[in-house]
Amino acid sequence: MNYIVFDLEWNQSAYGRSGEHPRIPFEIIEIGAVKVDENYNIVSEFSSLIRPRIYRKLHPSIRAMLNYDEEDLKKGKPFKEACQEFLDWCGEDYMFCTWGASDLYYLQSNMDFYYMTKLDFPLKFYNLQQIFADLYDSEHNICKLEKAVEMLNIKSDEPFHAAINDARYTARVMAEIKPMDIADRYSYDIYRHPRTKADEIIAYHAGYMEHISTEFSSKHEAMEDKEITMIRCCKCKKKTSKKIKWFQTSQNTYMAVGKCWYHGNMMAKIKIKSAGGSDDNIFVIKKIIPADKKTVENIRKKQEDIREKRKQKRQSKSSVES
Ligand SMILES: [Zn+2]
Incomplete structure (x- = not known):
């Protein structure tokens, strides 16, 4: 199996919302990728500029970041052709690797715009x-690719924000950190989410448990569902006893802590995501991760702060x- 480490650059309406096409708010203008073998060596590279069809003028903040302009993009290939070449180049047996989850999201939304065959689900x-x-x-706070490259002392003599360079840097970070248990560290893409109970994703990874739900009509309905609010130990899957009840941390996030008799405290987080349909349905991503004493203290403090703020309000x- 190969790893396909890829990165995209995309453009958006230079005229704000009024110039935006609702089916493609972000249009891909570059695909860069490297193929990495099981020993984390780069064995092949792919790079393609894409001639934009919807947003021909670059958004000023995007132009400022890129090393090319509208004239260069005119020489690019149409998206469908470039994307098909990319997928053919990927081969049969591979896993996508990206810095963050948005590249895979935009890749699929652009493929959908051109009615291309969908990627696998899940x-x-x-x-x-x-x-x-x-x-x-x-x-577990995420950081920019530039920072990771710097932290790992990886030579950075090529500019960032060129898709092929960012793909190379990401592959170098991967080679540097060589995650021993990478097989267990996969994520699920959420461009498409489960539509039925039978399709729900419940995965026990080495370090955490993840549940991606089917749709609910509202977040209140979801938070009343016993299966959604259940906190199971991510190591032995047994029900935990309640230590900190579910509380809302922001408009669409909730937190709680449970305690497993054998494996200690488990921090649970829920994110409410829009299902994207016209009926305002939502789906839920729940993660359960072991938590040390300090983390539990911080969560309790967070809960108290939020309560205090509400009271004052x-x-x-x-x-x-x-
Ligand atoms: Zn346990």
């Missing part, structure tokens, strides 16, 4: 940004009303 890939965060940051509101 689609596993390696999110090297997340893998790097899991291995190098105790709080209510008080100031009621004083205005009275």
Whole structure:
């Protein structure tokens, strides 16, 4: 099996929302990729500029970042042709690897725009940004590719934000960190999500458990579902006892902590994602990760802070009303 480490550059409407095509808010203008063997050696490269069809003028902030302009893009290939060449070059037996989850998302949305054959579902890939965060940051915070390259002392004499260069850098980061248990560190792409209960994804990885749900009509309905709010130990799959009840951390995120008798505290996080349809349905991504004492303390503190803020808000509101 090979790893296909790829990176995309995309453009958007230079005239804001009014100039935006709703089916393709981001149009891919470059595909860069390297094929990496099981020993993390680069064995082949792919690079293609794409002639834009929807947004021919570059958005100013994108033009400022790139090393090419509209004139160069005119010499590019149409998306469908370049993308098909890319997929043919990938071969039969491979896993996609990207820095973050958005490249795979935009690749598929652009393929859909041209009615190309969809990629597999469910689609596993390696999110090297997340893998790097899991291995190098105790709080699992993600960082930019530039920072990872710098932290690992990787020579960076080629400019970033050229798709082929970023793909090479990502492959070098991968070779440098050589995750021993990479087979278990895959993610699921969420460009497409489960449509039925039978398609739901429940995966126990080496370090965490992940549940991607089918659709619900609202987040309230989801948060009343016993299976959604259940916190199972990510190591032995047994039900944990409640330590910190589910609480809302932002508009679309929730947190809780459970305790396994054998494996200790488990931090659970829920993200509510729009299902993208016209009926405002949502689906849920739940992750359960072991948590040390300090992390649990931080979560409790976060809960108290949020409670305090709400209380103040209510008080100031009621004083205005009275
Ligand atoms: Zn357990």
